[in-house]
Amino acid sequence: MRATLLPYSRHSVEEDDIQAVIEVLRSDWLTTGPKISSFEGAFAERVGARYAVAVSSGTAALHAAAFAAGVAHGHHVVVSPMSFVASANCARYQGAMVIFADVAADTLNLDPRCVAANLTEETRAIVTVDYAGQPSDLEELGALAARYKLMLIEDASHALGASYHDRRVGSLADLTTFSLHPVKLITTGEGGMVTTNDAALASRARAFRNHGITTDHRQRSRAASWLYEMVELGFNYRLTDCQSALGLSQLKKLDRWLRRRTEIADRYAAAFAGIPEVEVPTVKSDRRSAWHLYVIRLRLDRLRASREQIFRALRAENIGVNVHYIPIPWHPYYQRLGYAKGQWPVAEDAYERMLSLPMFPGMDDGQVDDVIRAVEKVTAYYRR
Ligand SMILES: *Cc1c(COP(=O)(O)O)cnc(C)c1O
16 A cells, blocks of 8 residues: 555646746736736737636636625525536625526536526626536536526636536636635635626626726826726735746646646546446546546445445545535525525435545546555455
8 A cells, every 4th residue: 555645636836937927036026017908919829819817816807806896785596506506606705596407417517407597687708617627518508508698607617628528618607706725726825716708798807806986006006097996896816926936937848737637537538447446537539537536436335335435445445535525505505595405316326425536636546556466455355
C-alpha cells in the first residue's frame, strides 16, 4: 500500500507560473492593471466567447452572473441539487428562491424534463452544473430558456476545456461561470471568470465586480477625470494582476492537462470494467468532458459494506477518496428553509453510492495503479 495519502485533486504550479507572478510583483500594478485584461482576452479566446470578466472566485462569478441575469427578490431559480452549495447560493444572495430539479441518472447533470416540470411564472433563470466536467444538456436547456424567456447560467466550474457538439463550453449559455480554485482545471489561487457573448450582460457583470461603478480606475486616469458613478449595488470581487498572471500562464497548459486527465479516466475505465461492484462514469457521445472529477458509484447490493466503510477502507490504503456532493438541499441552511429530503431521488441515490477517486494531471501512472489496486482490493474484500 502507499506510504503517503494521494489527494483527490492537486494543483500543478510550474516554474514559469512562479516567474510570471514574480514579474507582476516587480511591476507598477498589483491590481486593476494590464494583466487582468490580458487574462480575460486569452480566456475568452480559449473558450470561444466574446467577453470574459475576471472575478475573485467561482462563487463571485456565480453571484455576478445571477446579478447580470436580473435575478432578484420574488424570482425562482431552478438549480441542480448535485453540486457545490455556491451554485444555489448565488440565487439566495439576490433574494430569489431556489427550486431544485433532479438530475439524470447517467450524467448527474440537470434533467431537462425535471427542469421543465419545475418552471413557474416566477422562474427567472436556470443554473445548470457541468457535473465532473461533462457539459449539461445545453440544447434542451437552451430551448427551455428561449421558450420561457429565462436566463441560462452554466456553472462550468468543472468544465473548462470541455465541449458540446464540438463547441466549446463558455459560449453556449447566456452566462457561463468558471472557478479557478486550486482543485479545478487551472488555478489563480482563488479566482473565477464569467463569460458571455452578450455585451450588456458582460458590462453588468463587469460593473458588479467593482461596486457597481461604471468606469474603472484606468479609464478615469486616461480621461484625466475624477468622475465615477456607482449605479448599482456591487461588490469588490476583483481579481488581482498577480492572480491574472498566474492564470495566463496556467491557461497555456490547459490542453496538456486535459489530455492527461482523459488518459487517467481511460485507465480507470479499463481497469474497473472488470469490477462488477463499481459503476464508472458515462460521457455522452456528443460531448467531451474536462474530467475535473472521476466519480464512481458503488453497487451496494453486491457489497457487504456501506459506502462509508468503503470510503474508510480506501482512506486506510492512503487513497484520498472524497464525495461530490452532499445534495445541496440536505445542508442545514436549506433544511431550515423547508426543503424536505426525498424529492430528488436520482441525485439522492447517487449521493449515497458515490466516491470521487484521485484525478489530477500531475498523477503518474504508478499513482493511478495505486488507486486501481486499492479499489480492486477493497471491493474484493467486501464482495458478497
Ligand atoms: C468550486 C465550485 C464553485 C465555487 O468556486 P470557488 O472558486 O471555490 O468560489 C462553484 N460551483 C461548483 C460546481 C464548484 O465546483
